[in-house]
Amino acid sequence: MNTRLFITRAGPLTTIQDAGRFGMLRHGISASGPMDRAAYALAGQLAGGGSGAIEITTAGIDLVLDAGNCRLGLAGGVFTARHNDRVVPWPGVVTLSAGDRLSITPGPAGNYGYLRFDADLDCPPVLGSVATSTRAGIGGYRGRALLTGDRVDLRPVAEPAAPVTVTVTPPDNGPLRFVWGLHADLFSPTIRQGFLQQPFAIGRRHDRMGIRLDDPHGVFAEASILSLVSDAIVPGDIQILGDGTPTVLMRDHQPTGGYPRIATVISADLDRLAQMRPGTMLSFAAITADHALSLLRSQI
Amino acid sequence: MTDLSAPNAFPVPTIVPLGDACLLVRFGTTLTDQANRAVIAFARLLEREPVPGVDEVMPNLVSVLLRFDPLRAHPAQIAGEIRLRLFALGDSDADAPAHWTLPTVFDGPDLEEVATLLGLSAAAFVSAHNSRTLRVLATGFAPGFVYCGMHDDALVLPRRTSVRPMVPAGTVLFAAGQTAITATPLPTGWHVLGRTDFANFDASASPPTRLSPGDTVQFTVAT
Known part of the structure; x- marks a missing residue:
């Protein structure tokens, strides 16, 4: 009998993700993949093997194991997980048998959590990946977010890896580091200085495509740069919309765009940004691309 | 005498980092026919002569994006390989395929x-x-x-x-x-x-x- 998950409650934008769908930019599809890559990897190590993850948002998820049994790794942010009403550690490991319930509710921190398994999530790969692209409407479970009532099969892997014990280092609380962006030179020195000196906050509009920032000191209020030629976008790009709203583009970004981009958040800080809840204050610091690389390498 | 100032059909590009995992070869900042032709020609040349360590090439209106794995490849090395290929770029790379x-x-x-x-x-x-x-x-x-x-x-x-x-x-x-x-x-x-x-x-x-x-x-x- 197949091992099967029955989703009894899914928060909005609960999606199936894997490492990402790479190589499709010229076809108009960005890579998607986990908003918090390190947490995705950690949940995988804890589970010991299967491909694919369920990425949950602050609304959490409830599920029942319909049949079979499986081991789950849980990681990302701080959520509260209950296995048949018994609280289990987060991050942590839980083993489910047929009929067991898993209920995950929001905890004190973070936006994204990951459920990974000792088996593969049985979704058909689309263009080489099972990652859900909320923008293109492909991948994952029928090209969409998971909904209450969905059933997801788990496919055993030949030789599941042994789960490992891991230690979690708390994220750095310093400024979010960036390298200057494609259009940085089009912004006035006053705006560039304001960007370096003033605080910003995570806005309420926040999804896999992008995170809007509140700009309480109006650093970008007067930044009107019009009619740029459309150019490549990468995850972490900070674009300034026509009304002066700074937006950090995330994993489901559009592959190209015409809004000016002042900076790109470094790869080593993107996970931390993804987990910042609306209202979190943040500041920015400029570093070189070389420094960004050494920070990324030292993370691994 | 050789005319060293013979007009080069393609604009001279700049190579700029886009974050820490991509380089952008920019043939212009506004859309011109020549900049776009150069983009298409260069993207095609990169298909024929791929740069080691580059995982994806994406031609845009006036630039070519090269994405690499920052844990394996180094941008300075990739930029060097890009320059080698830019000097070999010619008009014939722009012929229409279909x-x-x-x-x-x-x-x-x-x-x-x-x-x-x-x-x-x-x-x-x-x-x-x-x-x-x-x-x-x-x-x-x-x-x-x-x-x-x-x-x-x-x-x-x-x-x-x-x-x-x-x-x-x-x-x-x-x-x-x-x-x-x-x-x-x-x-x-x-x-x-x-x-x-x-x-x-x-x-x-x-x-x-x-x-x-x-x-x-x-x-x-x-x-």
Whole structure:
């Protein structure tokens, strides 16, 4: 009998993700993949093997194991997980048998959590990946977010890896580091200085495509740069919309765009940004691309 | 004597980092025919002579993106390989690989207005629009979306001031001296000229799109 998950409650934008769908930019599809890559990897190590993850948002998820049994790794942010009403550690490991319930509710921190398994999530790969692209409407479970009532099969892997014990280092609380962006030179020195000196906050509009920032000191209020030629976008790009709203583009970004981009958040800080809840204050610091690389390498 | 100042057809590019996992080879900051031809030629050259460590090449309107794994490759090394290839870049790299005829029904809500703004009747506009073979300038904005150009200077209009919330796949759009085709439903500020049955995105196909940058396209009136 197949091992099967029955989703009894899914928060909005609960999606199936894997490492990402790479190589499709010229076809108009960005890579998607986990908003918090390190947490995705950690949940995988804890589970010991299967491909694919369920990425949950602050609304959490409830599920029942319909049949079979499986081991789950849980990681990302701080959520509260209950296995048949018994609280289990987060991050942590839980083993489910047929009929067991898993209920995950929001905890004190973070936006994204990951459920990974000792088996593969049985979704058909689309263009080489099972990652859900909320923008293109492909991948994952029928090209969409998971909904209450969905059933997801788990496919055993030949030789599941042994789960490992891991230690979690708390994220750095310093400024979010960036390298200057494609259009940085089009912004006035006053705006560039304001960007370096003033605080910003995570806005309420926040999804896999992008995170809007509140700009309480109006650093970008007067930044009107019009009619740029459309150019490549990468995850972490900070674009300034026509009304002066700074937006950090995330994993489901559009592959190209015409809004000016002042900076790109470094790869080593993107996970931390993804987990910042609306209202979190943040500041920015400029570093070189070389420094960004050494920070990324030292993370691994 | 050799004329060292012989005009080079392609603009001299700059190589700039885009974050810490991509380099961008920029042939211009505004859309020109020459910058776009250089992009297409260079992207094609990179297919023939791939740069070690580069995982993805994406041609845009006036730049080529090269994505690498920052844990394995170093951007300075990749930039060096890019420079080697840029010096070998020639006009022959820009030859069109494929030609497409795109039958189009010109019945869009903005057709009359576009024609009027250009001082033409709708029929005269359609005829002028279809008179020139266009080039696929870029892809990538959305699944299967293509920008085609460049139209004659007499056929240049800015975008609309308002955005239509959603147009269906196969919508033929017009603005900024270009004609674009959607392959998925999209919001757009471009003028809607009509629609085509030509479908440029199929997620179950490999590759999922048919039109490539540099392909030539001929719009015709669907019969």
